[in-house]
Amino acid sequence: DTGVSQNPRHKITKRGQNVTFRCDPISEHNRLYWYRQTLGQGPEFLTYFQNEAQLEKSRLLSDRFSAERPKGSFSTLEIQRTEQGDSAMYLCASSLGAASPTEAFFGQGTRLTVV
Amino acid sequence: RKEVEQDPGPFNVPEGATVAFNCTYSNSASQSFFWYRQDCRKEPKLLMSVYSSGNEDGRFTAQLNRASQYISLLIRDSKLSDSATYLCVVNALTTGGFKTIFGAGTRLFVKA
Numbered sequence: 597d598t599g600v601s602q603n604p605r606h607k608i609t610k611r612g613q614n615v616t617f618r619c620d621p622i623s624e625h626n627r628l629y630w631y632r633q634t635l636g637q638g639p640e641f642l643t644y645f646q647n648e649a650q651l652e653k654s655r656l657l658s659d660r661f662s663a664e665r666p667k668g669s670f671s672t673l674e675i676q677r678t679e680q681g682d683s684a685m686y687l688c689a690s691s692l693g694a695a696s697p698t699e700a701f702f703g704q705g706t707r708l709t710v711v
Numbered sequence: 712r713k714e715v716e717q718d719p720g721p722f723n724v725p726e727g728a729t730v731a732f733n734c735t736y737s738n739s740a741s742q743s744f745f746w747y748r749q750d751c752r753k754e755p756k757l758l759m760s761v762y763s764s765g766n767e768d769g770r771f772t773a774q775l776n777r778a779s780q781y782i783s784l785l786i787r788d789s790k791l792s793d794s795a796t797y798l799c800v801v802n803a804l805t806t807g808g809f810k811t812i813f814g815a816g817t818r819l820f821v822k823a
Contacts, residue, residue, distance in 0.1 A: 629811060638798050638814050639798070639813045641810065641812055644807075644810050644811075646807075646808060651808055652806075652807045687754060698743075699743075699757045699800075700800075
């Protein structure tokens with residue numbers, strides 16, 4: 597399967613714990629995006645990378661959230677000291693291009709439940 | 712103001728109906744535009760790109776009006792299988808380059 601891969605698919609954690617999600621984009625794609633989606637809403641932009649450079653981080657993202665893409669390939673999203681409000685689907689997408697990105701392809705997402 | 716705004720929905724239509732979705736975007740430097748479809752508990756998938764001249768793919772027609780910063784999607788002869796959430800997507804120019812922004816989506820229910 598050469599699509600976008602996300603792990604784990606589901607994560608249940610206790611409030612206050614740290615969690616880390618991984619995304620493996622389509623191999624030749626230089627752009628990688630993280631989104632958060634809650635029920636009834638569209639994907640909400642969190643951050644994105646072009647190669648290993650993190651180009652923008654949403655103001656909605658608190659300091660408890662951090663993302664990396666150390667070698668310009670896979671990416672990780674870490675949430676520290678999780679809160680119940682962090683419960684959502686976390687979607688990763690990748691695309692190709694800089695000046696005019698192609699359409700984004702999504703992974704199946706990681707569903708986080710904070711109890 | 713949200714960067715991408717869509718009709719709130721939901722739309723409930725009978726099979727065979729024609730339904731239109733509207734979307735506006737705030738960043739005039741936006742370049743490429745798309746409609747995505749998202750089924751319940753699934754990831755969004757590309758339905759079609761939107762070109763300045765307008766484009767059609769079977770029962771689906773997309774239109775772009777750059778002057779009004781408006782995008783539309785028309786579905787003709789709707790099928791039960793068209794029931795889904797339709798997401799308007801814009802590549803918006805920011806200080807870091809282009810980033811892909813989604814609208815909140817419009818839910819469509821097609822009934823027999």
